[in-house]
Amino acid sequence: MARIGLFGGTFNPVHTGHIALAERVLTEFGLERIVFLPTGNPPHKKNADITDKMHRFRMVQIACGSNPQFLVSDYEIKKETPNYSYQTVEDFRKIYPEDELYFIVGGDSFRDFPKWMEYEKLMAMCSFIVVSRPGIPPEGYFEKFRGDEKPPRVFFLNDATYDVSSTEIRELLYKENIPEELLPPGVAAYIREHQLYQS
């Protein structure tokens, strides 16, 4: 039985924080692999500001290229309907029936967790690894589950904070400033080549 991480995100674009946290989670929790799942039609994000899913997918592939324990799945980008995490985990349960699934999220996403579609179903199917995020204090994450009969299985990675977001990167890119140091190797070149994030 292996431990498999599922790491969903818009990755618009993928940044060094995504890769650094995934590397840290891999070793800290002894995962065999992490499956990155770039989303196609995120139900919770404003679609206007979202770069074409094939570009986001390619950038994640480039960013993950040097780590054989990272896989990039086109599962969500191939879906025509909005993606909900509980459906993704349900389907990955079938792919990895014998393994333990860990859903990896940042503190900001986990804070909104009870608003996710069918979150109770999701909770029952996998464990969570929550990575702290600057400005989002981890205390209180659990308040909402107090008194629940079956609280989620959650592991925290609190001592690592990666102070970078895709929003910040997009803002810089729109000002024609490419923040190479916040982008995994090869991603800046891809953005340039395809003239992405131009205002």
Ligand code: ATP
């Ligand atoms: P945006 O700024 O566009 O909202 P983002 O930087 O949060 O994007 P996403 O692709 O939405 O990136 O993130 C995918 C997952 O990774 C989410 O669960 C998010 O919380 C988590 N994540 C992203 N950046 C960080 C970070 N710096 N520290 C911890 N978690 C992060």
